[in-house]
Amino acid sequence: MSAALDQFPAAAANPAASPRIDTPLIEIRDVRKEFGHVIALAGVSLTVRAGEVLCLLGDNGAGKSTLIKTLSGVHRPTSGSFMVDGKPAAFSGPRDALNAGIATVFQDLAMIPLMSVTRNFFMGREPTRGVWPFRRVDFKQCRDVTHAEMRRIGIDVRDPDQAVGTLSGGERQCVAIARAVYFGAKVLILDEPTSALGVAQTSMVLKYINLVKSRGLGVIFITHNVRHAYAVGDSFTVLNRGRTLGTYRKDEIAMDALQTLMAGGKELQDLSSELGGTV
Amino acid sequence: MPHGRAGMSAARQNGAEAATLATPPAKAQDERLRRSSPFAALLRRPELGAIGGLVLVLVFFGITANSAMFTLNGLMTVLNPSAQLGIMGVAAALLMIGGEFDLSIGSMVAFAGLVLGVLMIQLHLPLLVAVLGTLVVAALVGAVNGQLVIRTRLPSFIVTLAFLFILRGLSLVGLKLATGGSTQMRGFHPLVEASSLAPFFSGNAFGGVFRFLAAHHVIESLPDGSPAAPGVPIAVVWFVLITALATWVLLRTKLGNWIFASGGDANAARNSGVPVDLVKTGLFMVTACSAALVAVLTVFDAGSTDAMRGLQKEFQAVIAAVIGGCLLTGGYGSAIGAFFGSIIFGIVSIGLTYTSFDSDWFQVFLGAMLLVAVIFNNGLRRRVTGER
Numbered sequence: 333m334s335a336a337l338d339q340f341p342a343a344a345a346n347p348a349a350s351p352r353i354d355t356p357l358i359e360i361r362d363v364r365k366e367f368g369h370v371i372a373l374a375g376v377s378l379t380v381r382a383g384e385v386l387c388l389l390g391d392n393g394a395g396k397s398t399l400i401k402t403l404s405g406v407h408r409p410t411s412g413s414f415m416v417d418g419k420p421a422a423f424s425g426p427r428d429a430l431n432a433g434i435a436t437v438f439q440d441l442a443m444i445p446l447m448s449v450t451r452n453f454f455m456g457r458e459p460t461r462g463v464w465p466f467r468r469v470d471f472k473q474c475r476d477v478t479h480a481e482m483r484r485i486g487i488d489v490r491d492p493d494q495a496v497g498t499l500s501g502g503e504r505q506c507v508a509i510a511r512a513v514y515f516g517a518k519v520l521i522l523d524e525p526t527s528a529l530g531v532a533q534t535s536m537v538l539k540y541i542n543l544v545k546s547r548g549l550g551v552i553f554i555t556h557n558v559r560h561a562y563a564v565g566d567s568f569t570v571l572n573r574g575r576t577l578g579t580y581r582k583d584e585i586a587m588d589a590l591q592t593l594m595a596g597g598k599e600l601q602d603l604s605s606e607l608g609g610t611v
Numbered sequence: 612m613p614h615g616r617a618g619m620s621a622a623r624q625n626g627a628e629a630a631t632l633a634t635p636p637a638k639a640q641d642e643r644l645r646r647s648s649p650f651a652a653l654l655r656r657p658e659l660g661a662i663g664g665l666v667l668v669l670v671f672f673g674i675t676a677n678s679a680m681f682t683l684n685g686l687m688t689v690l691n692p693s694a695q696l697g698i699m700g701v702a703a704a705l706l707m708i709g710g711e712f713d714l715s716i717g718s719m720v721a722f723a724g725l726v727l728g729v730l731m732i733q734l735h736l737p738l739l740v741a742v743l744g745t746l747v748v749a750a751l752v753g754a755v756n757g758q759l760v761i762r763t764r765l766p767s768f769i770v771t772l773a774f775l776f777i778l779r780g781l782s783l784v785g786l787k788l789a790t791g792g793s794t795q796m797r798g799f800h801p802l803v804e805a806s807s808l809a810p811f812f813s814g815n816a817f818g819g820v821f822r823f824l825a826a827h828h829v830i831e832s833l834p835d836g837s838p839a840a841p842g843v844p845i846a847v848v849w850f851v852l853i854t855a856l857a858t859w860v861l862l863r864t865k866l867g868n869w870i871f872a873s874g875g876d877a878n879a880a881r882n883s884g885v886p887v888d889l890v891k892t893g894l895f896m897v898t899a900c901s902a903a904l905v906a907v908l909t910v911f912d913a914g915s916t917d918a919m920r921g922l923q924k925e926f927q928a929v930i931a932a933v934i935g936g937c938l939l940t941g942g943y944g945s946a947i948g949a950f951f952g953s954i955i956f957g958i959v960s961i962g963l964t965y966t967s968f969d970s971d972w973f974q975v976f977l978g979a980m981l982l983v984a985v986i987f988n989n990g991l992r993r994r995v996t997g998e999r
């Protein structure tokens with residue numbers, strides 16, 4: 333990992349990780365979120381620390397999406413405490429969360445296939461030069477930064493002016509993560525980044541998550557694939573029906589136990605034995 | 612990333628040994644990737660189709676048309692209608708790249724003519740005030756179009772189709788009310804001639820240069836020594852300036868990036884902090900203003916306005932934009948492409964009168980051109996995005 337670290341100096345836009353390692357970047361306690369009569373979150377607690385990957389596991393309908401949206405400022409929790417850097421946070425929108433250093437990479441990646449990698453990378457945050465009315469985007473800087481960032485990820489072989497549509501799914505995911513990191517994220521929320529990827533591409537993304545972690549960022553990695561979670565995770569929080577079933581450090585729980593816990597126990601074990609232990 | 616993986620990890624290890632290096636020294640070259648040549652980069656440009664089309668059209672008329680078409684005077688005759696369409700075509704292209712349509716711009720030409728007539732002839736306002744007032748009214752209508760599209764989330768096709776009829780009807784009714792029953796309003800010429808700002812909106816530019824060149828026999832002159840072409844029609848000057856500005860905005864500015872983003876995927880753009888609704892509303896205002904500018908130029912040229920002005924111009928502007936490489940789905944296209952698309956349009960519409968063909972073939976030609984352009988653009992998009 334030290335080799336990777338050497339190749340991954342902190343970008344100018346990204347301040348060094350918080351010196352107070354013991355203060356969690358994000359800590360939520362008993363967060364509830366209700367939409368009218370629907371209780372989407374019925375008491376969720378989790379803690380994200382700098383330089384750690386927290387895997388958020390849960391089957392469909394467990395409340396993962398609501399939780400992400402709450403953390404990224406889209407929803408406000410109905411009750412419960414939400415601390416960022418040890419201070420209570422009250423986000424009124426995604427912008428606030430972003431300004432607090434919480435960046436979410438949603439499944440659609442917020443990337444536009446017809447636009448070049450460079451234009452996507454700086455979309456909405458274009459650096460400009462010159463005075464109005466001749467103010468223009470500093471495309472040279474954009475291109476250099478994008479090229480350097482892509483090279484760190486290992487997709488240096490191509491041209492930053494090519495359309496994002498020509499990148500593979502794994503590459504797109506990595507570019508989206510690189511963009512969030514470059515623009516100063518302290519906590520990255522990755523929404524099922526490996527769900528539609530093949531083996532090689534998944535390993536590319538997982539490697540990159542490891543690299544991001546080693547830079548001192550906190551990562552919340554949402555997945556329903558226990559193997560992917562176990563590969564990079566430091567701790568695991570399991571969600572079920574809007575509630576945290578528990579949080580375990582890697583040395584506290586085995587992969588099988590995690591799988592069973594995530595699926596809600598017995599039913600899956602039955603199914604698994606029916607299918608000859610392949611699930 | 613299946614390709615280049617081995618090479619990359621090798622590069623990483625090199626990096627470990629030579630930790631002082633900021634970046635991996637060896638570039639992992641993917642053997643499956645062809646080096647992209649300047650030619651391949653050219654093939655990815657959206658204007659390519661329009662330039663190809665222009666060459667084809669020029670070859671066709673070079674063979675079939677009377678040589679008078681290819682004199683300087685003939686060129687200006689072709690460029691004037693190109694420009695009158697192209698000013699709207701370029702704006703329509705920006706709007707299409709931004710992911711929306713405006714079918715009301717043809718009717719907007721007539722409506723803006725009515726507004727201009729009321730301000731100038733009936734309210735006796737000075738030329739500049741009347742022109743600015745007309746642009747403001749157009750911008751307001753554009754903003755209404757935009758806000759309706761954004762708030763109702765209806766396709767802009769439907770909303771602006773409604774305005775195609777509303778504005779045309781208002782032009783008819785308004786002109787009849789203003790003139791006491793006529794759908795035409797005359798009497799602009801004396802007012803225009805009296806204004807010192809008239810040269811910006813009517814007549815020809817660079818007349819002096821043309822006279823100088825004719826006197827020195829660089830360009831063709833009439834028997835009395837004056838140039839055969841009196842100058843560059845002012846609409847052409849506007850057309851070139853607007854195309855240059857639109858191209859600069861699209862390719863070099865923040866706003867340009869936002870236009871591409873809004874049209875490419877409005878949701879993704881919004882999630883990245885692009886003010887999509889503002890961009891789209893602004894684009895609707897720009898297209899409406901472009902139609903108003905065309906109204907000003909054509910009304911001052913003809914000295915009158917008519918409720919049937921700009922009929923079908925909305926479709927022709929869209930055709931020019933599509934020939935110029937704009938995708939109907941948004942997010943891709945160019946202003947220069949629309950520029951060439953409009954010139955193709957002018958060449959075909961005027962050029963047929965220089966040939967022995969019936970000039971009514973024009974519409975057939977236009978339709979065929981549109982079809983070819985759309986099919987070509989779809990192929991282009993696949994090439995750009997790597998879809999298979």
